[in-house]
Amino acid sequence: MHNAAFAALGLDWAYVPLPVPPERVGEAVRGLAALGFAGANITVPHKQAVIPFLDELTPIARAVGAVNTLVVRPDGSLLGDNTDGAGFMADLWAHGVRVCGSMGVSEYKPSALPHSHTPTRALVLGAGGAARAVVYALAEAGARVAVANRTQDRAQALCQALGAALEATAETQSAQRDSECLSDLRVSAVRPSSRLSAHPFPDALPELAAEAELIVNTTSLGLHEGDPLPWDAALPFRPGQVVYDLIYNRPTALLALARSQGATAIDGLGMLAHQGARAFELWTGVAAPAEVMLEAIREP
Ligand SMILES: NC(=O)c1ccc[n+]([C@@H]2O[C@H](COP(=O)([O-])OP(=O)(O)OC[C@H]3O[C@@H](n4cnc5c(N)ncnc54)[C@H](OP(=O)(O)O)[C@@H]3O)[C@@H](O)[C@H]2O)c1
Secondary structure: OHHHHHHHHOOOOOOOOOOOOHHHHHHHHHOOOOOOOOEEEOOOOOOOOOHHHOOEEOHHHHHHOOOOEEEEOOOOOEEEEOOHHHHHHHHHHHOOEOOOOOOOOHHHOHHHOOOOEOOOEEEEEOOOHHHHHHHHHHHHOOOEEEEEEOOHHHHHHHHHHHHHHHHHHHHHHHHHOOHHHHOOHHHHOOOHHHHEEEEEOOOOHHHHHOOOOEEEEOOOOOOOOOOOOOOOOOOOOOOOOEEEEOOOOOOOHHHHHHHHOOOEEEEOHHHHHHHHHHHHHHHHOOOOOHHHHHHHHHOO
């Protein structure tokens, strides 16, 4: 998708895959500046391991505890960022779902888009790496977020860590929030750390499902044919509810069920494209052609 974007904008850049063994990740990223790279994406299994070799992290990367994008700055120093949360919010926005204060989406001309959903209560299924980015983005934007995970301790640890990080950055973030959101008392009255709550999955679903306006599957259930639903099929979805599944490699049973019951169903392909678009902009300083990138991954 990056090479498609470079071609569309006539940029003489190239994006190349570079497999790196775990024990050489430090050497690899330290060599980027000398080799003339503007940046890199970091993927499994290096997203945490790369951190000690970087000069600075963005507040989001620090809070999430994982880096998926590196920027090589003009002096050769390395900045680590995490664009998954921004990609998720941008894709929600592109689908007409507006969570107040959505970070990282100003580039996507939000005023030009109609917004049919404005959820303030979200239910996130899962508490792994992707969940951390999604939960941080939603809570930072002002939503109340219930996190339900099979291993409840992990959900609790996530809420504690992200709550503390959100409190630390609350003042900066509230300064960036737009006036429409500031006037939304449902959002602004709640302290960031109080917006997060941890629950057992699947036992807490009946209690949480009814009030959730946005339900996000960040578990890996659905990646493979025959996986169980990350949901209780006895709990109905409803029109007006938005169900987002981060899985993008195949149509999931969760989204099929949600759609059949009148909810808005969104898959993770747009998040993938938008997190890439965000990285593209960090490297090039040029607005990313997000639609071109989305098309490139839709039909590789
Ligand atoms: N669209 C995008 O751009 C994008 C970006 C990032 C990730 N993703 C997708 O997001 C998904 C999660 O990625 P990740 O990096 O967060 O993975 P991860 O860190 O391994 O987390 C996996 C999560 O799934 C839960 N889980 C796994 N098997 C389960 C089961 N049988 N029953 C209930 N819960 C189960 C885990 O619960 P426990 O804590 O109890 O183990 C954990 O919460 C993957 O499908 C990935 O492809 C998409």
